[in-house]
Amino acid sequence: MPPIAWFALRRVGHGVVTLWFAITITFLLLRLLPGDPATAIASTNMDATMRQELLTKYGLTESLPVQYVKYLGQLVQGDLGMSFSQSEPVSTVLMSRLPWTMLLTGSALVMTVVIGIPLGVAAATHAQGALDRAVQVIGVVGQSLFVPSVGIFFLYVLGLKLQWFPIGGAYDENVFGAAWYLDVARHLVLPCLSLVLVSLGSYVLTLRSTLIDSLGEDFCVLAHAKGTPERVVVWKHGLRNALLPTTTLLGLQLGFMVGGAVLTETIFAYPGVGREIYESVIRLDFPVLQGAFVLLALTVVVANMLTDLAYGLLDPRVRNA
Amino acid sequence: MSSIVLTELETEPVAAQESAGGATWYAFRTNPMGVAALALMLALLLVGLAAPLLAAYPSGFTSDVLQPPSTEHWFGTDNLGRDIFAEVVWGTRISMTVGVCASLLAISIGVLIGMLGAYFRRVDTFLGMVVDLSLSLPVLPLMILVAALAGPSLGTIIMVISFFSWPEVARIVRSQALSVVNLPYMDAARVLGGRHPWILRRHLLPAVAPVITVTVVLTASRAVIAEAGLSFLGMGDPNSWSWGRVLYESQQSGSMTSAWWTTFFPSVAILLLVVAATLIAIAYNDARNPRNRRD
Amino acid sequence: MFKVYPDVNTEILALKKGDVDVIANALPPAQVKDLKGTKGISVAEVPGLGFTHMTYNMKRKPMDNVLVRQALAHAVDYEAIRAVAVQGQAVTANSSAITDTLKEFANPSLKEYSFDPQKSKALLAQAGVKDLKLTMIYSLQDPVISAWSSMVKDSAAKAGITIDLKGMDRNTYLAKTVEGDYDIYAGSFAIMDEPVSNMSLQYLPDGAINYSQVNDPKLTKLIQQAQAAVDPEQQKTLVQQAAAHVHDNMIDNIMYVQNLNVAHSSDWDGFVVKPSELLSIVDPASLANARHK
Numbered sequence: 007m008p009p010i011a012w013f014a015l016r017r018v019g020h021g022v023v024t025l026w027f028a029i030t031i032t033f034l035l036l037r038l039l040p041g042d043p044a045t046a047i048a049s050t051n052m053d054a055t056m057r058q059e060l061l062t063k064y065g066l067t068e069s070l071p072v073q074y075v076k077y078l079g080q081l082v083q084g085d086l087g088m089s090f091s092q093s094e095p096v097s098t099v100l101m102s103r104l105p106w107t108m109l110l111t112g113s114a115l116v117m118t119v120v121i122g123i124p125l126g127v128a129a130a131t132h133a134q135g136a137l138d139r140a141v142q143v144i145g146v147v148g149q150s151l152f153v154p155s156v157g158i159f160f161l162y163v164l165g166l167k168l169q170w171f172p173i174g175g176a177y178d179e180n181v182f183g184a185a186w187y188l189d190v191a192r193h194l195v196l197p198c199l200s201l202v203l204v205s206l207g208s209y210v211l212t213l214r215s216t217l218i219d220s221l222g223e224d225f226c227v228l229a230h231a232k233g234t235p236e237r238v239v240v241w242k243h244g245l246r247n248a249l250l251p252t253t254t255l256l257g258l259q260l261g262f263m264v265g266g267a268v269l270t271e272t273i274f275a276y277p278g279v280g281r282e283i284y285e286s287v288i289r290l291d292f293p294v295l296q297g298a299f300v301l302l303a304l305t306v307v308v309a310n311m312l313t314d315l316a317y318g319l320l321d322p323r324v325r326n327a
Numbered sequence: 328m329s330s331i332v333l334t335e336l337e338t339e340p341v342a343a344q345e346s347a348g349g350a351t352w353y354a355f356r357t358n359p360m361g362v363a364a365l366a367l368m369l370a371l372l373l374v375g376l377a378a379p380l381l382a383a384y385p386s387g388f389t390s391d392v393l394q395p396p397s398t399e400h401w402f403g404t405d406n407l408g409r410d411i412f413a414e415v416v417w418g419t420r421i422s423m424t425v426g427v428c429a430s431l432l433a434i435s436i437g438v439l440i441g442m443l444g445a446y447f448r449r450v451d452t453f454l455g456m457v458v459d460l461s462l463s464l465p466v467l468p469l470m471i472l473v474a475a476l477a478g479p480s481l482g483t484i485i486m487v488i489s490f491f492s493w494p495e496v497a498r499i500v501r502s503q504a505l506s507v508v509n510l511p512y513m514d515a516a517r518v519l520g521g522r523h524p525w526i527l528r529r530h531l532l533p534a535v536a537p538v539i540t541v542t543v544v545l546t547a548s549r550a551v552i553a554e555a556g557l558s559f560l561g562m563g564d565p566n567s568w569s570w571g572r573v574l575y576e577s578q579q580s581g582s583m584t585s586a587w588w589t590t591f592f593p594s595v596a597i598l599l600l601v602v603a604a605t606l607i608a609i610a611y612n613d614a615r616n617p618r619n620r621r622d
Numbered sequence: 623m624f625k626v627y628p629d630v631n632t633e634i635l636a637l638k639k640g641d642v643d644v645i646a647n648a649l650p651p652a653q654v655k656d657l658k659g660t661k662g663i664s665v666a667e668v669p670g671l672g673f674t675h676m677t678y679n680m681k682r683k684p685m686d687n688v689l690v691r692q693a694l695a696h697a698v699d700y701e702a703i704r705a706v707a708v709q710g711q712a713v714t715a716n717s718s719a720i721t722d723t724l725k726e727f728a729n730p731s732l733k734e735y736s737f738d739p740q741k742s743k744a745l746l747a748q749a750g751v752k753d754l755k756l757t758m759i760y761s762l763q764d765p766v767i768s769a770w771s772s773m774v775k776d777s778a779a780k781a782g783i784t785i786d787l788k789g790m791d792r793n794t795y796l797a798k799t800v801e802g803d804y805d806i807y808a809g810s811f812a813i814m815d816e817p818v819s820n821m822s823l824q825y826l827p828d829g830a831i832n833y834s835q836v837n838d839p840k841l842t843k844l845i846q847q848a849q850a851a852v853d854p855e856q857q858k859t860l861v862q863q864a865a866a867h868v869h870d871n872m873i874d875n876i877m878y879v880q881n882l883n884v885a886h887s888s889d890w891d892g893f894v895v896k897p898s899e900l901l902s903i904v905d906p907a908s909l910a911n912a913r914h915k
Contacts, residue, residue, distance in 0.1 A: 299468065392709065581652060
């Protein structure tokens with residue numbers, strides 16, 4: 007088998023193990039939570055027999071290993087269980103919310119890259135200059151901001167005072183057809199902006215420093231000496247190398263963002279998975295929490311796998327290791 | 328052979344042999360950004376240490392609820408009429424303590440695992456997997472979960488944050504250690520019969536030390552933000568004043584937009600701390616890199 | 623159309639902007655003044671039908687001693703709590719389990735326990751209790767109680783009592799309540815408009831909401847008599863006697879009745895205010911009556 011295939015196989019195997027690990031960890035953590043899960047399902051006035059019935063119905067009376075095996079079995083079949091507090095399958099609960107989180111984090115990620123690359127390049131090519139300093143300031147300040155404060159600030163200034171954007175939510179009920187997409191976009195702007203502001207910082211700074219490093223490497227100096235135009239040196243040679251570690255950073259950032267969206271979704275009343283997780287913790291809704299973590303872990307694992315595979319394709323040193 | 332008496336030779340003194348550390352410090356010192364950041368950090372540290380001298384511990388209540396900043400209350404008052412300036416000043420203590428403790432804990436674990444992974448190739452695959460796995464978990468939701476599990480308190484917050492911060496440290500330390508571990512001097516140390524703990528301590532640790540310095544600072548600042556986030560969601564310690572708590576009280580009382588000062592000042596405090604930490608790390612990295620130094 | 627806002631700050635902004643017409647949940651007390659003064663927004667008051675209280679776990683020493691419970695009750699600054707934490711939007715309950723909202727059954731002779739740290743100290747000394755240290759549980763999802771919990775702690779300190787605040791998420795809080803795992807419990811009831819059945823649930827030994835963990839034969843007898851009473855006048859007397867017993871023995875520290883405030887756009891009126899936090903102005907009858915001006 008060619009080395010690239012081995013590499014891909016190893017990475018996929020790695021991913022599967024990671025996923026299993028994530029599932030097990032959350033399973034254990036959840037079972038260790040204090041408080042009786044029955045209180046989440048039932049009211050406090052329930053008598054002992056009814057409570058037992060409910061516990062049995064949700065499979066909470068069996069021993070831990072048995073519950074675990076049963077759960078894994080269900081997972082493999084794609085069954086995420088039943089929500090304690092919402093009398094609905096977990097998959098329904100999550101699937102109605104996951105797309106919004108994906109939309110939010112996806113667009114934030116795209117914007118980060120789209121804005122980040124030109125900024126990083128500009129900073130690196132004008133290293134120590136005024137533009138570079140400005141970009142560094144933006145980068146440093148950006149990653150030091152507290153998301154809820156930024157969110158509320160945007161809502162107040164851009165939403166209430168200037169009336170440019172709606173206050174929270176993902177869409178308006180009264181809008182249909184093509185106009186709905188525009189409406190979704192309008193609702194997306196502020197939350198996305200808050201996320202981008204914070205993630206842009208570390209992305210730009212990392213890109214800038216890796217680009218400066220690779221531009222100083224011999225191969226770039228050689229390209230300069232050969233008379234290659236500046237633009238080609240930077241974009242074709244320097245950037246391609248600098249992008250490698252920054253792409254791994256993106257994979258990591260996805261993990262942070264998907265989880266970190268909790269704060270953004272809370273402030274902007276954005277109906278995503280992040281906020282659902284928080285509320286499930288409050289309600290001790292095990293199945294929803296479990297399902298959400300599984301989905302999130304899956305997303306992050308897949309994203310990391312893809313970036314690693316891309317890395318392997320681009321960098322022969324890695325796949326031949 | 329008679330020994331040469333050097334004192335008789337009048338020679339031009341050779342430029343003092345600079346140690347690597349000395350050169351780094353010099354480069355750092357002459358970087359205005361780094362110096363300013365360091366000064367800011369020290370100022371914040373001072374505020375935290377001198378808190379009792381600067382303001383009375385915020386407690387109780389007054390009838391001046393949600394008053395805007397004035398000569399009497401520089402930062403205004405909160406939803407129970409308490410002085411926000413006092414809350415931010417005392418919050419410096421708690422927030423910085425959480426940041427430093429969480430960071431130190433994360434560093435200790437991360438450095439150990441990172442070094443072990445780089446040094447002992449056999450455990451590396453296993454440790455590497457553990458680190459990768461931890462990095463793939465959605466951090467904030469898990470922090471929320473564990474904080475709810477253990478109950479809201481400073482100790483919990485510190486443990487939770489460091490538990491989820493060490494993998495990042497391990498990853499960085501490991502890659503730095505890897506670049507050093509195969510160098511000739513390490514082999515030499517082994518050949519000389521050095522025992523593993525000695526080699527790790529004496530040779531590997533100093534090699535990764537610069538990375539550790541930067542990581543301590545950055546992890547601490549990230550810990551401060553994590554604490555603010557957790558407190559904001561109600562997972563923080565309701566008995567102590569951290570910047571996150573000030574923001575939490577503001578959010579709970581619905582004052583975030585009607586009383587801008589309740590969110591503004593703690594947010595600025597967080598901003599200053601994290602910016603200072605990041606700039607110090609950047610300046611230190613720049614100073615450490617011989618390519619950047621203007622010799 | 624119902625929109626769910628996880629954060630009250632965003633909700634208020636939405637109302638101010640006009641994205642929503644009504645906020646169904648009760649406003650945080652600190653925001654009422656600001657919203658009343660905002661053009662285009664009307665604030666309606668919903669009279670409270672329940673109450674907010676603290677109970678002292680009588681199954682634990684030294685709370686089984688009436689002197690200690692009374693000492694604790696005298697170490698709370700009720701007026702300050704009502705003025706600052708609830709922003710004056712609450713009325714005293716006269717430390718009585720039957721509040722003035724139920725005019726018929728309320729016992730007019732009952733007065734609120736005074737805030738008197740010195741008296742607390744004296745009572746504790748009388749009971750032979752030194753260095754009292756207790757934990758208090760409350761739900762972090764309740765912003766008003768979370769706010770005044772620190773006030774209770776500080777005022778108790780003046781009487782030499784140390785209270786360790788244990789705010790917890792709602793489910794853990796409910797679990798601990800059911801298990802009776804607390805020294806002091808702080809919480810509120812939304813609707814308490816059935817005196818006899820309320821008292822049965824609260825003060826009979828196996829009552830579902832007996833958060834005081836009380837088992838007082840005299841009180842039990844009074845309540846059972848009230849349950850059996852056929853004559854309304856007799857029932858009223860028995861209820862008043864029971865309330866007096868609860869008050870004098872500090873079995874339940876009823877702190878105040880909170881009047882809730884809800885906000886809506888001034889473009890609408892005709893809402894029917896129902897005294898319940900659960901429904902406030904968005905129950906069907908009220909919504910059917912609402913008119914756009």
